[in-house]
Amino acid sequence: MTSTAVPVSGAVPGSIDEVTANWLSEALGADVTRVRAERIAEDTGFSAALYRIHLSGSDDVPETLIVKLPAESLARGGMEMLGGYRRELYFYQHVAPSAPIATPHCYVARMTGSDFVLVLEDLRNWENADHLAGLSLPRAQLCIEQLAGLHTWSAGVDEAVLQEFPCIDCSLTRDLFLPAFAPGWQLYRDHTRRPVPGAVAAFAERFADLAPTALAALSERNTLLHGDIRADNMFFRGGELKVVDFQLSVRGAGAADVAYLVSQGLPAEVRRGHDEELLREYVGQVTGYSFEDAWRHYRLAVALLMYMPVVALLTWDAAPERSRQLCLTLIDRAVAAIEDIDALEEFS
Incomplete structure (x- = not known):
């Protein structure tokens, strides 16, 4: 789970309710037994919905991660028109692993149709x-x-x-x-x-x-x-x-x-x-x-x-x-x- 390779294939959740322990186990390649989500950055993030998820499971499962999903407002249509979600996924897949700009570690980057998901390192101690x-x-x-x-x-x-x-x-x-x-x-x-x-x-x-x-x-x-x-x-x-x-x-x-x-x-x-x-x-x-x-x-x-x-x-x-x-x-x-x-x- 410390590899720079970003898993890009597999199911894409349509909402935070679909980010389940089973989905995370498959996506992370680890045994997640429990997950709890809380919404964050509601007053600063309008082009996406951000959640901190609290995890339990095997020793290689992080205590918390950040899940980024499409916005639930009109901003989603704007981001889709601008190709913003596609751009960000491409950045984490093809730029972040080798470019000398420090970013949170990306665990999962997937997109299907208009649905996308990023699972990122939680920078809560920053x-x-x-x-x-x-x-x-x-x-x-x-x-x-x-x-x-x-x-x-x-x-x-x-x-x-x-x-x-x-x-x-x-x-x-x-x-x-x-x-x-x-x-x-x-x-x-x-x-x-x-x-x-x-x-x-x-x-x-x-x-x-x-x-x-x-x-x-x-x-x-x-x-x-x-x-x-x-x-x-x-x-x-x-x-x-x-x-x-x-x-x-x-x-x-x-x-x-x-x-x-x-x-x-x-x-x-x-x-x-x-x-x-x-x-x-x-x-x-x-x-x-x-x-x-x-x-x-x-x-x-x-x-x-x-x-x-x-x-x-x-x-x-x-x-x-x-x-x-x-x-x-x-x-x-x-x-x-x-x-x-x-x-x-x-x-x-």
Whole structure:
């Protein structure tokens, strides 16, 4: 059960009730005699249903594991349309075993039709970072090191592996997310308590027209990106970090991952004055990527990736209060970063 091989065939449970002792015994190749499940991360995980399962059985059965199933809400349809479940399973099957980015051990990764299941190591003894509170500079630097490892690894991997992940500049982004920006931005303006600089407001009004410039530039490099590298997807223990949630992994310029991490993952007062420093640290850990090119990509991505929390605001009426405040906070941080680094100069 410590092998890096991921069992991919066999029955796929349609709900947590089907994750029984018999199913786990077959899936894990161990004797599970009893299982109890509890729902977790209900206020942070919307694209999937997460459960901690408590196990009894033979000596090689872990005390607890994490089971990830499709969402039980409208988010399931969105994830299926985006191919998010398929992307994550492929990542654990073909990338995680050899890429130098630390992830929880994957025991089972299966998918049949629209049903999928991941059975993962439980990181309950690690600290799950809080995206609302934001990251410290040392933790951001640790994450940048992990991202540099993933990006560098992907430069030498079989092209067929990378092609399983969509390009950052794909029809789904252009046809679905860009048009959704305007109503999401209006919700932000309705609920934020912070003034928006005039230049950023003007950019937001023309976002659907200007964003393709960034998308085209960020597709100039064919690097495997995490795609959603936020604090809620990070678990720390001392100087170690493990990263989760690869449903939005895409191909593109590595500076896009760094831009999303830094501009939205760090509070503005922590980030301010460190953008170039952090990006130089990243560039120093990858090959064939000049700081000039990376800085151009970074600035474009800081402005572009504001769309992620903006579009997420469209769930305002159904979202819990923490999620609402998180989206507003992330947009506040992105707006501040856009102004601080003069990101909009790249669109002129």
